[in-house]
Amino acid sequence: MDCFRTSPSSSWIYPTVILCLFGFFSMMRPSEPFLIPYLSGPSKNLSSTEITNEILPVWTYSYLALLLPVFVLTDYVRYKPVIVLQGFSLVATWLLLLFGQGVRVMQLVEFVYGLVTATEVAYYAYIYSVVQPQHYQKVSGYCRSVTLVAYTTASVLAQLLVSLADVSYFLLNVLSLASVSVAFFFSLLLPMPKKSMFFHAKPGQAAPRRPAGEAAGPEDAHKGQRAVSQEPLAASGDVEGGPLSSPQPPSAALRTLVQWLRDLQECYTSKRLFYWSLWWALSTAGYNQVVNYVQILWDYKAPSQDSSVYNGAVEAIATFGGAVAAFAMGYVTVDWDLLGELALAVFSVVSAGSLFLMHYTLNIWACYAGYLIFKSSYMLLITIAVFQIAANLSVERYALVFGMDTFIALVIQTIMTVVVVDQRGLHLSVSIQFLVYGSYFAVIAGIFLIRSIYILYLAKCRKEAASLATAQSPAKQHPRDSNGAVLSTKL
Known part of the structure; x- marks a missing residue:
């Protein structure tokens, strides 16, 4: 591994491997699909009632309070300390869950x-500060895909252990504790x-713009339960060399x-970006509530x-179905403008219908089917939304927009939790x-x-106006002789 650290041509391999290992073990938590039966x-x-109205809402409130x-x-601390904090928080979570x-x-x-969830931004941000820009897309794919694989593997393993080996939920949590402990070790x-995007960036160096088509892919689908699309803070500038920047004074921070x-x-003056961000925030808030409860x-x-x-x-x-659907969208050509x-409207209807099915049905299998449809639809659309929002943003603005969208989603989710779930609400x-x-x-x-009807109507009006303008434009007249033949205009 030392050669990875010293060779310029492979300097991105070591941190990528370690970060992927951290991401895999931090998401390899077989107890998570069975949290409620365990509690x-x-x-x-x-x-x-205690779980629904007193315990689970605390996650929403703490996530909102800690995110910004x-x-x-x-x-400011250049990512690694926050990743270490995330690893330590995961270990603390499962120790309390086991013995509290x-x-x-x-x-x-x-x-x-x-x-833990608030610090996930560091996981996606870190890699942009230690690899060169030409590796951004490749490394982003690795880091996101490995968490999706880990969550799917953990879910399958948990189901096999529970159904075939009659393993207790307590032992599943022991396995989760072991996995997150390994993740904490890799974080160290x-x-x-050497630098970060804002506070420790090289003076006067702008972040590269993200080429259209590179912003998102199937791996952008959200990973795991309660993982809310924490999109990356990305760092601008070169990786190699350069002294450490001195801490910025308060005026620089301001x-x-x-x-x-x-x-x-x-960014938000763009109507296209504004409406995609609006859908992203609204839907993510609802998605978080659904997967949380x-x-x-x-x-x-079915007790x-x-x-x-x-x-x-x-x-x-x-998770697998959503990933496949999101991957397939990469090969579909659509005029998204x-x-x-x-x-967004059609798939939101599908999401609403699946949730109504989950409410009205008395059959657990129909309830499961509704959830499969809901989660797959969301993961499909969130991949498209990530691309539409980020395709033409610089790296810094990509971070800011998704950070703000996530914060707005959490505000909406908190309002829903207070009104609908909390014992102080309904x-x-x-x-x-x-x-x-x-x-x-x-x-x-x-x-x-x-909104879509309005857009289609405007497009139709523009098309008709263009056709009318073409039809009414006078044809170019050419001089003719007495017999009607066109005279030559050449000298």
């Missing part, structure tokens, strides 16, 4: 897990970046903040103490919650259906 089972003996501070801290008891301790688990081996605000304002719905439809549980298989199939928002049962979520996606579908 409601003999090990923790928590009621469905961690976003700024990640760049009671509602308060489980709320602490959710808070620490909120720190990462080399420290200038950076002002520059962020100006960049965001300029779907296990409780499954336990409500884990009285029936077989296939959560792992369903999660694996849903014209039909993109119509696609305190709805889990089945009624999914009726609300289905209605929410129906509203999203209505917004973008109206």
